[in-house]
Amino acid sequence: MPRDWEAYYRVMAGPDHPAFVVRAYAGLVPPGYVLDLAGGAGRNAFFLAARGHNVLVLEKSREALLRLAARGARGVRGVWFDLESDEPLPPGPFSAVVMSYFVERRLLSRAAEVLAPGGLFLVEGFGRPEAVRRGRPNSPHYWEPGELLRPPVGLEVLAYGEGVRELAYRVYAVWRRL
Numbered sequence: 001m002p003r004d005w006e007a008y009y010r011v012m013a014g015p016d017h018p019a020f021v022v023r024a025y026a027g028l029v030p031p032g033y034v035l036d037l038a039g040g041a042g043r044n045a046f047f048l049a050a051r052g053h054n055v056l057v058l059e060k061s062r063e064a065l066l067r068l069a070a071r072g073a074r075g076v077r078g079v080w081f082d083l084e085s086d087e088p089l090p091p092g093p094f095s096a097v098v099m100s101y102f103v104e105r106r107l108l109s110r111a112a113e114v115l116a117p118g119g120l121f122l123v124e125g126f127g128r129p130e131a132v133r134r135g136r137p138n139s140p141h142y143w144e145p146g147e148l149l150r151p152p153v154g155l156e157v158l159a160y161g162e163g164v165r166e167l168a169y170r171v172y173a174v175w176r177r178l
Contacts, residue, residue, distance in 0.1 A: 009041060009063035018047035019100035020165065021124040021172040026051055028158075028174070029120055032095030037111060038083055038102035041067040042076055048098075049075035056090060058083060083107055089114050100124040103141045112152040115177040121155060123148055123173045127162050130169035148173035 017023070022044045029048070036045045039057035041064045048055050058081035059065050068078040081087070083104055092114035099111065103125055115121060131142040148171055149160055155175040162171040 005061040006063045009061050009067055016043055018044045019098075019122075019124045019172075020170070021122045021174060022047055022098060022100065025120065025122055025159065025174050029053065029122075030095040030116070030118055032116065032119075033092070034096045034098060035090065035092065035094040035111070035114065037097065037099045037107065038104075039068075039078070039098070040064045042071060042073070042078070044098050044100055045076045045078075046071065046073050048096075049073050053095070056094075058089075060084075092116065094119060096120045096122060098122045101126070103143060109152040112155050112175075112177065115155075117177055119177045120158070121151070121173075121175040121177070123175070125171060127169045127171040133169065143171045147171075151175040154178055 026048060034048050034053045034055045036055055036057045039045050039059055042057060045055040045057050054075045057068060057078040059078055060082050062080060065078040065080060089110055093116035094114055095116055096119055097111045097115055112121060126142050128142050128144050131137055131139050149157060151157055155177055157173060158176050159174040
């Protein structure tokens with residue numbers, strides 16, 4: 001992990017609102033189960049559960065999973081999982097996969113495989129210009145310009161955007177399984 005996520009979630013005060021891509025495109029997610037990768041304390045999961053989805057959150061931070069469980073929301077379940085490993089993902093099929101502010105490129109094709117036909121893959125994170133602004137120009141934890149315009153095999157781009165929002169350079173994409 002690029003930082004001490006256990007310490008982060010011990011003192012975390014937010015954000016509690018879902019990622020932009022989740023807020024903006026949740027209405028297009030087909031009915032069914034949603035897989036939230038590196039879902040932290042559940043900001044995206046609780047939003048989606050409130051809209052009728054059952055959400056499985058995969059998270060490596062035990063502290064984040066404790067926060068998730070403490071909220072006790074119906075339809076949200078957290079499971080410890082190391083997404084940086086090569087372990088297979090739960091088989092699905094999922095109506096959507098969410099990956100916000102977590103960059104693990106090897107995971108993209110594996111996550112695409114567990115999507116149901118017509119399912120959505122919602123991705124959001126910081127872009128390379130933000131890495132440069134923060135003094136981390138070579139960090140692998142930022143999306144490259146235009147990178148999210150090239151989805152894994154079997155997916156098509158429904159929406160894409162990048163630019164400054166909420167004082168940081170952010171990138172998002174919505175992909176759909178064919």
